Amino acid sequence: MNIHEYQAKSIFKSYGVPTPRGIVATTPKEAVRAAEELGGDLWVVKAQIHAGGRGLGGGVKLARSIEEVEELADQILGMTLVTHQTGPEGKVVHKVYIEEGADIKDEFYLGVVLDRAKEMPVIMASTEGGMEIEKVAAQTPEKIVKVAVDPTIGFQGFHGRELVFGLGITDKNEQRKFIDFASKLFKIYMDKDVELIEINPLIRTKQGDFLALDAKMGFDDSALYRHPDIAEMRDITEEDPDEREAAEHGLSYVALDGEIGCMVNGAGLAMGTMDTINYVGGTPANFLDVGGKANAQTVAKGFEIILKNPKVKAIFVNIFGGIVRCDRIANGILEATKMVDVHVPVVVRLDGTNAAEAAEILKNANIDNIIPATDLLDGAKKAVAAAKGDLK
């Protein structure tokens, strides 16, 4: 689960990680009040969406007067912001964060993420603040300092020294401040079951202070049960409504661009099914894992979600029945077709336990648009043909 910048900064503040002062607003009037409360003569109006690249997309603007704050808040609130991380459809801005202006000397990048190979968190830092870290990694990998921290010993002084010397921070006072910053960030990462923290940019002010100018945080969904304070920060308007609906019913769904809807049990086989459709010349419309307990209700919900996509011309149901018997799934599919109006051809491949009985059930049901398939390849080919209208 991801959270907004203003929420991440509230966590930062509670740990003493320095950030500029700021107040969140949902209307231009609130934005004005926020700016007045913050005082000063320079503010930043920042769109709050779960995606990077907001500045380039026009979602982060400087204001030099209260009037300008109001104008910019009015402009940004409600706009559809398109960045390299939102996809072409963009995201609607519902909140802006009004922040005091900062005196920037230079910009850094600082992040904490799990290093899957080392199986421990790694702190990543770079002098190339403001740039996409993937680009830095690809073009100038020597500019990224990586320090893995064994959680059983925690963040030690040497970790901090590796960071500041790696970044070329030479002033002793600044070294102390940066190390303190990084150690607090690491503590947040461990305490809150964070999946990713990214500060880009982290700025050094002309006075030699370090401030988190931006903040991006994502959490391990499996650990949210023990962080009710974080779980409360969930913003469902940021989620894809279909993905959310699927998740509420125990299904895992991701929309794609193609024409063939897929309903599969197991994430690996679901990806393998998409790949196979592609292999035989078709295009998958979605990833959908119905999980290990496919029944009439989950299958019906799956059909419903797949069919919301008007591009879908055929559906491929690919189930490898393990512990769940295929005959039960076949009955589930038949029941599901009564619960949902399925108006496209449905190719069904059921393999595994009791596959023969399942085939018999589907055949006897004699439903026009249900097309049985014998194996994965046969199913994919039939689904592609059905989508083209070559198979009825």
Place this chain on the structure above:
Amino acid sequence: MSILVNKDTKVIVQGFTGKEGTFHSEQCIEYGTNIVGGVTPNKGGQTHLGKPVFNTVADAVNATGATVSMIFVPPAFVGDAVMEAADAGIELAVIITEGAPVKDMMYAKMYATKKGMSTIGPNCPGIITAEECKLGIMPGNIFKKGNVGLISKSGTLTYEGANQVVQAGYGITTAVGIGGDPIIGLSYLQLLPMFENDPETEAIVMIGEIGGDLEIQAAKYIKENVTKPVVAFIAGQTAPKGKRMGHAGAIVSGSAGTAKEKMEALEAAGVKVVVSPAEIGKAVKEVLSK
């Protein structure tokens, strides 16, 4: 021969008396797995499925001499259960549970390593040595005995792959579902040498997916150390970037962890890479009839 487990392996089940634990333990016993007992706190002294129940793993190990534990406890208790098994001297823990926090697994695996215990999973179908010992949730009847070793990140693709191997006229020595979480136990790098050294295994099927770089590491290892033919499939060639595909670890972050780079690395290592899981059986036949 086989790897890791066989008909003589003494197994206990943590989370023995729960709904999932009960259902799958029963299936495992039916398959022939030598389950010698189980652990459920406060149920010590009872009998479940005809086997003794213990309060702690230490009690169970002392009484039964078990060396392997199959773990079905709920996600919030997985880390604790793994560490308890390691502390009690268990040699291999097979963790079936899905949804354990990554941080818990990070600590649990570190402690297991320190204690010399191997782990499989979490969030996996388990391990099966065909017609001898099943530790997990896979449908046992698909796994006919044969000469192909199988390593897979995905549950249903393990079944798909094994089924095709059997349909092609071969069979399985041992199949290991390693799971698709960000932190997992035994992986290709540890299992490939076991299959390489197993005299009954003549070919290896490895099924990977997007995310992380385990398959890239495997490719390097295969190139230098594996003499037996390897067939591989990597799921997620058509998966979009930055989207999590069901498994917690199945995500292409930035430009890292794509199916393409994994497939290319494996191909360069001399592995027979198939673009669809539907081709696994055919590919096994091809490499074994050479």
